[in-house]
Amino acid sequence: MMPTTTQKSVFDRPPHGVRKIVLATNIAETSITIDDVVYVVDCGKIKMKNFDVENNIATLKSEWVSLANARQRKGRAGRVQPGVCYHLYTRAREMTLENYPLPEMLRSRLEEVILQLKILQLGQAEPFLQRVMDPPDPRVLEISLKLLHTLNALDSDENLTPLGYHLANLPLDPQTGKMILMGAMFSCIDPIFSVAASLTFKDPFVIPLGKEDQVNKCKIELSNGSKSDHLVIAEAVKLWERAKTHGHSRDFCWDYFLSQNTMNLLKLVCCFAQRTPVNYIGDGTILVAKPIVYNLQRVSSQAQAKLLVGAGAGGRDMKDQFARYLYEMNFLSEQDVKAPTANVNSNNLSLVKAIICAGLYPNIAIIKSVKRRNHTGKVIIRLSTPEDGRVELHPKSINEKMSDFESRFLLYHLKLKSTAIFLHDTTMVYPLPLLFFGEGVDYYEENGTEFIAVNNSIRFRCRKSTSSLVKDLRNRLDGLLEHKVTHPGVIDWSRTSEEGALLRAIIELITYEDKQLMIAQEGDDDNFSN
Incomplete structure (x- = not known):
């Protein structure tokens, strides 16, 4: 990715006798005007995020543009002076192009849409969505409902659970919403809010051409040995906030290959209450007041700049927004993200990873083997997911070049299919x-071996006595979380509190396990069975 400072050079006029050539993605279709552009060369292709319902995976593949895209590309020239556009496809191909891109509802998952339908009390999701202008594929609806059931956001009758009600009121996808709720309950909101903000927006790291290894070294330094891309961002945000208070934020971003604009936007969300009309076919219109959060990934760089300038008028720190929502829901006693009472366990990275797990589950990949090629030294990691089979780590992940892992399990947020399926x-x-x-x-025996299982794909060898203890703690934890979701309130961490004692016991177990070496060397299966 080209740094922002370099990108701005496209607006500079070249010296006499020098031709300026700008290579641009489809973001240039509508968001910018370069006044000295005279010729546009349209390759006729576009990479657009879609959802492959057959394989239950988001895709980012090259496809032919729509006629609307082609018209927008043509309009990049001739805006302030005569221009010419060359389309690199035949007239016959043009006749086969769609008029417009697919509506977002037809190329996205539907969890957030379903939660909004439920909180508006519009009945069952399928009959309602089949009556919209562009009905989604019923299989996509089935996949989204399955995830909401797994997250315990919907019950067996497709009604909102207490947790689902809270998730529907948060301006986040349900997995990220569950993560910040759990962060509040376990009193580690500062790092969890940083992770949630980055997942809501985008990765703040920039990777200049030829400096990939330097960027990776910076990420490894920030990871503190955690083998976590999410904790890398949490640490980067923490150090950037500290540098900003001393007036050194730009230097920090330069040293660690971070985008200053992205870091500012991670801190900013423009939010306001707006009455949003929802047309219920046949029954009039329902008006609902709901906080609206701009999806900054779809906002042009010029609009982002305006949002930053207008932060004093209506923008708020994104983490402060999360705190305000949870405070209004009674999950926090105050709105301060840095409040000691809300960050009792923020320095416990083992717990923070566990809370990330609570939000991102069931997004789990299993490491099958880790090998190093002798002649090149390159690390080859074989891993798979239960639903996809073999997948690959994206080169920008810090775990892509790791040569050893103490556990075989990797959480992920973004899984995208392009040349391969990348995490x-x-x-x-x-x-x-x-x-x-x-x-x-679940506990069971198979061929004389005792197992404890999370699901059909994830199981561990475990004695029955240990399994009973874990299951009892899990049942107690589920009961406490259900009570807190139904009756929101701040966890009592005092020594005399039963809920505090239960959570401390679970935290101590998680922390102790994280300090142990679960895999002594590559290929050791003593602790895992898949």
Whole structure:
């Protein structure tokens, strides 16, 4: 990715006798005007994020543009002077192009849409969505409902659970919303809010051409040995906030290959209450007041600059916004993200990874083997997910070049299919967080061997006595979380509190496990069975 400072050079006029050539993605279709552009060369292709319902995966593949895209590209020239556009496809190909790109509802998952339908009390999701202008594929609806059931946001009758009600009121996707709720309950909101903000917006790191290794070294330094892309960002945000208070934020961003604009936008969200009309076919219109948060990934760089300038008028720190929502829901006692009472466990990285697990589950990949090629020294990591089979770590993940892992399990947020199925951001996690925050806990015997299982794909050898203890703790934890979601309130961490004692016991187990070496060397299967 080209740094922002370099990108701005496209507006500079070249010296006499020098031709300026600008290579641009489809973001240039509508967001910028370069006044000295005279010729546009349109390759006729576009990479657009879609959802492959057959394989249940988001894709980013090259496809033919629509006629609307082609018209926008043509309009980049001739805006302030005569111009010419060359389309690199035939007239016959042009006749086959669609008029417009697919509506977002037809190329996205529907969890957030379903939660909004439920909080508006519009009935069952399928009959309602089949009556919209562009009905989604019923299979996409089925996949989204399955995830909401797994997150315990919907019950078996497709009604909102207490947790689902809270998730529907948060301006976040349900997995990230669950993560910040759990962060509040376990009193570690500062790092969790940083992770949630980055997942809501985008990765703040820039990777200049030829400096990939330097960027990776900076990320490894920030990771503090955690093998977590998410904790890298949490640490980067923490150090950037500290540098900003001393007036050195730009120097910090330069040293660690961070985008200053992105870091500012991670801190900013423009939010306001707006009455949003929802047309219920046949029954009139329902008006609902709901906080609206700009999706900054779809906002042009010029608009982002305006948002930053207008921060004093209506913008708020994104982490402060999360705190305000949870305070209004009674999950926090005050709105200060740095409040000691809300950050009792923020320095416990083992717990922070476990809370990330609570939010991102069931997004789990399993490491099968780690090998190093002798002649090149390159590390080859074989890993898979239960639903996709073999997947690859994206080169920008710090775990892509790791040569050893103490646990076989990686959490991920973004899984995208392009030339292969890539996991873009990962966090190594140990078994106990999966058992405490995963789908459930089951004990069984197979061929004389005892197992404890999270689901059909994730199981561990475990004695029955240990399994009973873990299952009892899990049941107690589920009961406490259900009570807190139904009756929101701040956790009592005093020594005489039963809820505080239970959570401290679970935290101590998770912390102790994280300090142990679960895999002594490559290929050791003593602790894992898949």
